[in-house]
Amino acid sequence: MRMLYENSTKTNKIIFSLVVAWLTLWLANAIQDITIWLTGTSAKIWVLDLDFEESFYTWFSTVMLSAAAFMCFFLSLKDHGQTKNVRTQWRILGSLFFLLSADEMLSFHERISGMLSTSFTTSGMFEFAWVIPALIIIPIFFFLFFPFIRHLHTHVSYTIIIAGAIFVFGAVGMEMIAGIFISENNSQDDVFTSPMYRFLVNIEEGLEVLGVIVFIKALLMQAEIYFPEIQKRKEP
Structure with missing residues (x-):
């Protein structure tokens, strides 16, 4: 997969549209x-x-x-000279993102925090207890998938790593920072509506979605490599 790659106009247009949609919704909340x-x-x-x-x-x-x-599932469907292991890893990634999409609506991570909090007391950066298993799972996941990421085109690999860093810092890093703030101000009745907490939530949620959009860009880039006819097709 190590070949010359250049972003197509179609990929850039799609990502630009997603970024505009994301910024519009994020700014609407910030202005409110x-x-x-x-x-x-x-x-x-x-x-x-x-x-x-x-x-x-x-x-x-x-x-x-x-x-x-x-x-991710689409990229695993056909044989593009990939090994069975590579196709399996695309499917695992697809399953992971389906779980993340379900968590976005059903808040599994908050339920995990509730269960952990009944077993032991957490505070400070671990105020939201779900970050504890997340800090264990994420490095393991990274090292298991690093050979797969390296197998991809250099530009795609770097983009996936950047996307992951943005998403993890937003989801876990900012949650830990927010946990410190809540622990230090838990005597305030309005701590969850305070300007500082709302600022931290805005940054957290913004980085999470931005990370996913960057990841989608990496997937579009990889799709163009698997399907070169996408790039060769005449742009409108």
């Missing part, structure tokens, strides 16, 4: 938060709240994760 802080109003349009499970942002995030899952 700023308005609430400045005016002191308690009124909120919940479908614009990115931390609300039934919001447009959560729906968009779920769609992005599901799209990434479908693309």
Whole structure:
């Protein structure tokens, strides 16, 4: 797979559209938060709240994760000179992203935090207890999949690593930072609606979806390598 690669106009257009959609939804929430802080109003349009499970942002995030899952399965379908092991790893990645998309709506990680919290007390960076197993699983997952990532085109490999770093820092890193803030301010009744907590949530959710979009770019790049006719087809 080590061959010359150049982003096609189609891939760039798709990613640009996704980034515009992501920024629009993210900014809608940010503007609403700023308005609430400045005016002191308690009124909120919940479908614009990115931390609300039934919001447009959560729906968009779920769609992005599901799209990434479908693309991983698609890349594993046909024989492109891949070994059986490589096709299997694409399928494992697809299954992982389906689980992440389900978690976005069903919040499995919060239930894990609840179960762990009943067994032992956590605070500080481990206030949200689900980050503990995540910090164990993520390095293992990375080392198991690193040979697979290296097998891909250099540009695709780097893009996947960047996407993973953005997503993990947003999902786990920012959750740990938010946990520290909550532990230090847990005596405040409005800690979860405070400007600082909302700022941390905005960064966390924003980085998660941005990471998925970067990953989708890597998948589109790999699809163009598997299917060179995509690049050869005349652009409109």
